[in-house]
Amino acid sequence: MLHIRDLTVAYPHGAPVLHNLTLDLRHPGVHALVGPNGAGKTTLLHTLAGHLHPRAGTIHLDGEDVTGWHPTTAARAAVALAPQGRRLWPSLTVAEHFAATQPTAGRDEAWTVEELLTMFPPLAARMGHRAHQLSGGEQQMLTIARALRTAPRLLLADEPTEGLAPTVADQITTVLQGLPARGVTVLAALPHANVAATIADTIHVLAAGKLLGHTHTSTAASHLLRRHLTLTDPGDETAEPRQ
Ligand SMILES: Nc1ncnc2c1ncn2[C@@H]1O[C@H](COP(=O)(O)OP(=O)(O)OP(=O)(O)O)[C@@H](O)[C@H]1O
Numbered sequence: 261m262l263h264i265r266d267l268t269v270a271y272p273h274g275a276p277v278l279h280n281l282t283l284d285l286r287h288p289g290v291h292a293l294v295g296p297n298g299a300g301k302t303t304l305l306h307t308l309a310g311h312l313h314p315r316a317g318t319i320h321l322d323g324e325d326v327t328g329w330h331p332t333t334a335a336r337a338a339v340a341l342a343p344q345g346r347r348l349w350p351s352l353t354v355a356e357h358f359a360a361t362q363p364t365a366g367r368d369e370a371w372t373v374e375e376l377l378t379m380f381p382p383l384a385a386r387m388g389h390r391a392h393q394l395s396g397g398e399q400q401m402l403t404i405a406r407a408l409r410t411a412p413r414l415l416l417a418d419e420p421t422e423g424l425a426p427t428v429a430d431q432i433t434t435v436l437q438g439l440p441a442r443g444v445t446v447l448a449a450l451p452h453a454n455v456a457a458t459i460a461d462t463i464h465v466l467a468a469g470k471l472l473g474h475t476h477t478s479t480a481a482s483h484l485l486r487r488h489l490t491l492t493d494p495g496d497e498t499a500e501p502r503q
Pocket of ligand 1: 274277295296298299300302303304451
């Protein structure tokens with residue numbers, strides 16, 4: 261469904277942080293992007309969401325060339341970003357977040373607010389609370405619920421379980437794993453291969469803005485990273501991946 265070819269992305273006035281990156285999400289499912297800090301995971305998700313324009317390369321989504329599109333075009337094409345740091349509206353209540361977020365026009369697969377509250381039960385008791393009054397876990401649930409409210413076909417989730425207690429992280433993982441059955445493909449940036457292996461069908465390994473390969477197990481993902489670090493730092497052959 262998503263085909264990225266030779267993608268080079270830089271921040272304004274900066275050197276490229278993604279270099280000739282080629283990546284395919286061939287089938288609906290949960291896909292992880294794994295790599296050390298600074299690998300370029302967030303940059304890739306923001307490029308797919310239309311927040312950054314590539315310097316070179318192409319992005320095709322379901323056969324359509326969407327390279328360099330704007331965030332509103334991405335949203336209309338049913339691509340939703342659940343960003344790192346959540347970026348909720350602090351003074352709006354949970355109910356107001358839902359009211360302010362409407363399903364993409366023409367999408368039949370929209371979730372009702374009731375369905376989203378069933379998916380994330382803690383939010384049901386917090387409808388009148390402002391976002392800044394929520395716990396970190398509740399904020400993350402609202403971030404994902406708000407993204408789902410737009411009825412995406414591709415959900416970009418940036419570190420969706422970051423900093424959460426294991427039980428809350430498990431709740432979110434379970435939701436993400438159930439999304440492909442509802443027609444949503446998930447691409448989640450995750451810092452650790454072992455977390456990725458519990459969530460995703462496929463793990464795409466990124467380092468220094470380049471795709472090292474894709475795999476299905478944390479062991480193989482760690483091996484790819486370790487080999488990359490050994491090749492780039494021959495003086496430290498015992499180096500462990502920085503993750
Ligand atoms: N707004 C920005 N302006 C300039 N450079 C940036 C900006 N955001 C990120 N970078 C740089 O781009 C590179 C990739 O960062 P990115 O945040 O995409 O990595 P990441 O894999 O998501 O890392 P992390 O796990 O730490 O979030 C890093 O070198 C970072 O310093």
